[in-house]
Amino acid sequence: MFLILFINLIVGESFEHAVVYGNTESLGYYYVDIWVGNPSMRQTVIIDTGSRLTAFPCVGCENCGKHIDLYFDYKKSNTSRLVQCNEDISCSSCDNNVCGYSQSYAEGSSISGILVEDDIMFGDDFAYAHRVKAIFGCHRRETYLFRTQQVDGIMGFAQQKNNMLTLVDILYRNDDIDSNVFAICFGKEDGVITIGGYNSSIHLSSPVWASLYDDTFYAIKLHYMLLNGNKVPITAADFSSFYTTGTIVDSGTTFTYFSTKIYLSLLEAFNEICNKEGNCDGELKEVYGEAHACYKYDNKKYTDISDFFSTFPSFKLGIDDIEVEWKAKYYLFAWPETPNTFCIGIYSNSAGGNVLGGNFMRGNDIIFNREIKKIGFASSDCIPDYPHNKSRIIIPTYKKHVNDIGVFSVVLGSCGLTSIASVTIIYILRKRSKSQLNEENQEV
Ligand SMILES: *[C@@H]1O[C@H](CO)[C@@H](O)[C@H](O)[C@H]1NC(C)=O
Numbered sequence: 001m002f003l004i005l006f007i008n009l010i011v012g013e014s015f016e017h018a019v020v021y022g023n024t025e026s027l028g029y030y031y032v033d034i035w036v037g038n039p040s041m042r043q044t045v046i047i048d049t050g051s052r053l054t055a056f057p058c059v060g061c062e063n064c065g066k067h068i069d070l071y072f073d074y075k076k077s078n079t080s081r082l083v084q085c086n087e088d089i090s091c092s093s094c095d096n097n098v099c100g101y102s103q104s105y106a107e108g109s110s111i112s113g114i115l116v117e118d119d120i121m122f123g124d125d126f127a128y129a130h131r132v133k134a135i136f137g138c139h140r141r142e143t144y145l146f147r148t149q150q151v152d153g154i155m156g157f158a159q160q161k162n163n164m165l166t167l168v169d170i171l172y173r174n175d176d177i178d179s180n181v182f183a184i185c186f187g188k189e190d191g192v193i194t195i196g197g198y199n200s201s202i203h204l205s206s207p208v209w210a211s212l213y214d215d216t217f218y219a220i221k222l223h224y225m226l227l228n229g230n231k232v233p234i235t236a237a238d239f240s241s242f243y244t245t246g247t248i249v250d251s252g253t254t255f256t257y258f259s260t261k262i263y264l265s266l267l268e269a270f271n272e273i274c275n276k277e278g279n280c281d282g283e284l285k286e287v288y289g290e291a292h293a294c295y296k297y298d299n300k301k302y303t304d305i306s307d308f309f310s311t312f313p314s315f316k317l318g319i320d321d322i323e324v325e326w327k328a329k330y331y332l333f334a335w336p337e338t339p340n341t342f343c344i345g346i347y348s349n350s351a352g353g354n355v356l357g358g359n360f361m362r363g364n365d366i367i368f369n370r371e372i373k374k375i376g377f378a379s380s381d382c383i384p385d386y387p388h389n390k391s392r393i394i395i396p397t398y399k400k401h402v403n404d405i406g407v408f409s410v411v412l413g414s415c416g417l418t419s420i421a422s423v424t425i426i427y428i429l430r431k432r433s434k435s436q437l438n439e440e441n442q443e444v
């Protein structure tokens with residue numbers, strides 16, 4: 001009874017929602033629109049459950065990239081103010097009493113600038129959105145992926161740790177939303193995000209719930225994996241030997257990473273299944289940068305691509321006492337350069353922890369209930385039904401700066417051109433998880 005009341009409460013209409021844009025294949029991230037300042041200026045931000053800062057480039061950003069929107073100009077907003085050094089926020093620098101920030105990400109890029117407070121409105125459905133005062137970072141500098149990406153910036157959804165509040169924290173504190181909950185639903189292309197509850201009308205199954213084990217990251221207890229119903233030979237200790245629970249759900253990381261031992265066992269079990277006649281039914285192809293061979297889709301043999309996907313093993317993750325399915329159509333992906341060749345979006349994180357990235361999150365509405373420290377999974381196609389512009393402008397890829405190539409060759413140089421080096425390159429280039437993760441978990 002209580003449960004029914006509870007569910008009714010959180011599927012009420014008091015939540016905010018937005019269309020999510022993006023994909024794993026060509027962009028490597030998923031993003032939303034936010035509206036900043038007065039008059040409102042649009043910014044597009046990567047949805048990142050692995051960090052807390054919201055930040056995007058502002059006018060004056062030196063040597064910064066070309067992004068979807070113009071740089072934010074806080075001087076043109078009549079509600080903006082610069083955050084001072086004495087405001088009980090930890091500043092990474094203090095210049096003329098203006099609080100500075102600086103953050104680096106595990107994939108190698110960094111952003112830095114000053115903190116500004118102004119109005120922010122989330123999403124694209126203004127009938128539901130609240131205008132709130134929030135502190136965000138105004139980049140003065142951005143490097144590597146942050147400069148070359150099309151999207152403007154990033155929005156953190158990690159849990160509260162210091163007094164740097166995320167948008168979810170602010171909406172909840174202001175009573176603009178009823179519950180301290182948000183839900184992310186990534187489809188193969190685009191998706192839906194809700195803050196303050198979730199929309200069960202998009203669910204294909206009822207949510208199943210597992211516990212969250214950390215106050216900052218969305219850490220879960222992953223303790224076994226099934227391929228076609230058979231347990232992959234890994235012990236629960238292999239999952240937890242490094243950290244509290246060993247596994248985080250991080251929407252800002254493109255792919256999924258397991259520590260070497262888990263990765264190798266999984267790959268072996270995977271290959272064993274694929275070596276059987278009729279399974280994983282595509283010609284094996286080497287793809288540059290991939291550690292393991294990929295599978296060529298033959299559209300004459302399988303006119304419907306879902307029949308091709310169904311020759312691949314079903315993959316289930318045992319989390320607490322629930323099992324979450326990761327369908328082949330979501331763990332397989334094709335690089336834009338080789339669109340009919342499908343690779344497995346799972347890589348080794350050497351001695352690091354396990355990161356279930358954006359590609360793992362696809363095909364489920366994942367409900368982050370911070371109130372009761374639970375994470376829910378409900379299968380969904382994650383198709384936004386309210387109007388959204390699928391053909392929104394995509395600017396041409398920003399030209400590589402000499403420095404970008406520099407990083408590339410450093411990695412090549414230090415690791416050598418082995419298949420392990422390939423993993424490292426992809427990892428550095430595609431991975432987005434956070435510096436905090438580095439510090440706290442001594443990752444990488
Ligand atoms: C601030 O800008 C908004 C939007 O342009 C405008 O409606 C409002 O009147 C301005 N407020 C002040 C105090 O100038």
Ligand SMILES: *[C@@H]1O[C@H](CO)[C@@H](O)[C@H](O)[C@H]1NC(C)=O
Binds near residue numbers: 013199200201384385
């Ligand atoms: C919930 O999802 C349904 C089905 O996609 C949609 O029609 C409805 O507008 C959504 N409601 C909200 C509040 O997002």
Ligand SMILES: *[C@@H]1O[C@H](CO)[C@@H](O)[C@H](O)[C@H]1NC(C)=O
Binds near residue numbers: 389392
């Ligand atoms: C969708 O985006 C494209 C490209 O930016 C634009 O030309 C078109 O007018 C937009 N359509 C709508 C309905 O907003």
